[in-house]
Amino acid sequence: MFHQDRDQLRQAYLTAWRKAREGEPLEPVERQIIEVAEQHPEYHALLEQGERALGREWLPERGESNPFLHMALHIALQEQVTTDRPPGIRRLYQAMVAQCAGDAHEAEHRILECLAEAIWKMQRDGRDLNPKAYLKCIKRRGAGRRPRH
Numbered sequence: 283m284f285h286q287d288r289d290q291l292r293q294a295y296l297t298a299w300r301k302a303r304e305g306e307p308l309e310p311v312e313r314q315i316i317e318v319a320e321q322h323p324e325y326h327a328l329l330e331q332g333e334r335a336l337g338r339e340w341l342p343e344r345g346e347s348n349p350f351l352h353m354a355l356h357i358a359l360q361e362q363v364t365t366d367r368p369p370g371i372r373r374l375y376q377a378m379v380a381q382c383a384g385d386a387h388e389a390e391h392r393i394l395e396c397l398a399e400a401i402w403k404m405q406r407d408g409r410d411l412n413p414k415a416y417l418k419c420i421k422r423r424g425a426g427r428r429p430r431h
Contacts, residue, residue, distance in 0.1 A: 289336050292350050295319070296336075299329040318356045321387050325349040355394045368413035374420045381424050396420050 298312035299319060308316065319325060328335050328349055340346040359375075366372040378389035396419035400411055 291354065292336050295350055295353065296329060296332055300332065314357055314360070315353065318353045321356075322349070322353065325353070351398075352394070355397055356390055359390055359393055359397055368411070368417060370417055371420075374417060378420070378424065392423050393420055396423060 294311075295315055298308060298315040300306075301308055301312060302316045319329060328338075340348040340351075362368070362371045363375045375389065375393065378392055379386050382388040382392070396416060399419060400416040403409075403415075404411055
């Protein structure tokens with residue numbers, strides 16, 4: 283089951299990439315995928331592989347990170363900020379962007395470390411997201427501080 287879901291998610295990225303390259307109309311979620319993918323030129327060659335990219339494994343113990351997961355985390359964070367769920371995430375995101383001199387992509391990368399950790403803990407413990415711990419992690423990363431001038 284997980285393997286099918288994983289491949290379906292990856293296929294959505296590959297389809298959006300292909301459609302964008304061929305000038306086809308994009309659905310709103312596909313536009314979001316493309317915006318994130320365009321911020322990551324290091325993933326373009328992978329996305330160009332099409333179906334061959336579906337079965338690839340990235341092993342953290344080898345120092346590898348999964349590009350599809352990374353892009354999905356960006357999209358998840360953007361959704362959290364848009365809906366301000368958990369409550370307070372939008373304010374912390376805006377503070378992190380300010381701290382990063384307006385570089386939203388850098389701010390997202392800082393926050394993604396906390397999101398990835400929160401997801402890992404959810405899976406490990408078999409529980410729902412602990413919003414207080416997640417937001418506290420973001421604050422520790424600096425979003426609760428005033429931007430430096």
